[in-house]
Amino acid sequence: MSGLTITDLYKSFGAHPVLAGLNMAAPAGSFTAILGSSGSGKTTLLRILAGFERPDRGTVMIGERIVEADNHHVRPEQRHIGYVPQEGSLFPHLTVEANIGFGLPRKQRRQRVVELLDLVGLAGLERRYPHQLSGGQQQRVALARALAVRPEIVLLDEPFASLDTHLRVSVREEVKTILRKAGTTSVLVTHDQDEALSLADLVAVLRDGAIAQYATPHDIYTAPVDDELARFIGDANLIPGTLDGSFVDTPLGRLPARWHGDPPARPCAVTVLLRPEQILVHTGQANGGLGGMIADAGYHGHDTVIHIETDPTRHGQPLVARTPADVKLKPGAQVTISVHGPVHVWPRPSREAASDGKAADRAVPLASGGKPG
């Protein structure tokens, strides 16, 4: 099992920079999701890792082996990687068996193919051709083919993008289980935050050609490095506050705070992140909380997302909250809001502070995103 280390990676197409000093170190055996919007360069990154594309600058190491550096390029066929492209890309002229055995020496082929068909739960389909398989089955065969050669790293390029919504969730779970069983270091790129958070051990957010944050899904969600990232991952309420010791004073009251880096010595202005789940909504007037009125309520089955207009004299910003679906709330109803749990804060203006630190730190997964107050 090998880790993956990427150092100072640069790549541009013409005048358009795609990767600009990207650093990342994925521990051996981990499952990392690289999350980025379309056009953020995540596929380019994956293709550089696979060796299909050469970077302008930077090094890539698989375990202790340098596979990409200045004047040094290990060809794709010598990298010991497994690559699962979008849409699986099975060889249409070969059977399932021949697809999985493609990269194997003749002697091992039969036995290894049986093992892998068992692993992905497709025993008995050896003689089928790709067009005779469902979309989910095709993805599993593509994964088996990549794992067959016992790669040091598996790279997955948006492998679920072409599947139907209902199929996507189940295939995702299967792939997660298979990769866990195989124990290989895996890197998946996706634009789907839900996919990244639910699937991977570690999430790396790709932004402006570099990794903005590399942490566990929990830390990415609850302690993003800046407000922009907070809005990129899920819904976010950003409100002003004043940090004082380990508490922050906000229009919604005095809340326990957590932050990245050293604690500020004296009270300072901060931006406070409130996830919609942290906002508790009580019907009617109650003591201690902030009053508001429901502007809109969207029913999602598993929960209800409500937009709340707050008292303009005290706060004024509309808030988004998520409540269990069975809470009946109609637009126009008066409610009281309180906050549950510690909140994440950034000193204002947070964007500059974040970009100062960005290039200097190598993105390594943080054990914990800041200190709870």
Next chain:
Amino acid sequence: MTPAAIVEQPTPRATVPRVAARAGLRPWVLVGASTVVAIVLALPLVFLLIEAYGSGLTTVWHLIFRSLTATLLWNTVQLTAVVTVLCAVIGIAAAWFVERTDLPGRRLWGALLVIPLAIPDFVVSFGWASLSTSVAGFRGAVLVMTLAVYPLIYLPVAASFRNADPGQEEAARSLGVGRLKTFWRITLGQARGAILGGCLLVALIMLSEYGAFEILGYQTFTTEIFTEFNIAFNVQAAAALSLVLVALSLLVLTGETAARGRVRVSRAGPLSQRRIPPHRLGHLTVPVLAGFTVFVGLTLGVPIGASVYWMLEGGRALLSGVSLLSALWHTAAYSAPAAVLATVMALPVALLAIRYPGRAHQVLERSTYLVLAMPSLIAFAFSYFSERYVNGFGYQTAPMLVLAYAILFFPLALVAVRASVAQAPVSLEEVARSLGRRQLIVFCRVTLPLLAPGLAAAFCLVFLSAVTELTATLILIPTGVQTLSTQFWAYETNLSYAQAAPFALVIIAIAAVPSYILGRFFDGLPSRAVVAT
């Protein structure tokens, strides 16, 4: 950057990585191979320039600017224009009825409409001319050539109609656009690339045809060049006229490129299996069926019927089984290697054009179409080079004829190969390499099998064309040997119709198989693979 921007970042060059893929064979291998092919293809033009330079500018000037040139120019241009337009109208109409209406027996009609591809133009011409002496001159040429070459437009247009996005027509209708306007603005618009591609082929064939016009007594540049070179042995005049022919072909090619403009045949989403509901013909069914019957009677009935008639007329005594078998053998022995050679030559050019697209590659690819228009020029170039530089070595030998065929029909091979290269995703080759396979093995085990249908189609297309080729064959055929077409020609020019007829029928019979396979191949392709540049 605002938070919204990170979500909705523009995707300026998102497609670039795919295009610049380092998969399959490395570009320099492709560039090298393609350059060799380009040089071989350019040989005829080099010959032409050397010859023109050798005879001096004033001589060339005098040879070009005479009344004969004006006559030939007018004859060639008016015929090309009229036949191309007629073929387009017939091809589009036939394709629309077969693909878009509930015409009974659509599959059968579809097959019957393609068969004329297997009948050489000079056999069609012979069929008509042997029945009536009034089929001659300009009108005769228009009639014969239209009936002979319209499938070149029918085939791609039918494929385009079949694969077009039905949503676009439905959207137009829902926006209140009438049926006729929808056809004009949407249906034809979607097929524009296919129509223009077909018209280009028809026009180039009109410029290059020799046999059919000779029988009909219609004089064009190609018939005159052939006469000057092969009968009058006037190389200077032939070269001077060829210069004009090359210019004319260039004009056709640029005209087509310009008209094509930025054709974009796009579909929303992946190819859906949804069929477009056919238009109901209703009370028009019977007249349309009658029209199709008459048309097929004219295209197939006349040439085949005339050949059968003359064969029966001659009786058994005239039929020489030995010469027929010998001609059949030589035809196959020249055509098959030529088909292999042309296919092999097309492979690197197609890979380069699709996998590493760029302006230069595109121009290179499209300019190869020029050779289609100049079979006689290619043949002369070969005989000239052989006599001038290698003391006649190779002249009128089998390898030279095979090479000439391969050059002449290279563009056809390219069309078929590029269509399947466009269909074969690069990602498959990348996956194969990531699995630890070397480039050459990936090429053999993944790329070639994926391209197999296209390679087979290219083989068929070139084989079919070489079997029915006459002009270059007459010049380059080894002495004392006859192919089906030259033997047919020898009998035909002696007016020995009864002896010529069996050769015509054998040509049709052996050309029918590859044209059937071709029909199936192009049926299975999305139209954009065929027409996209």
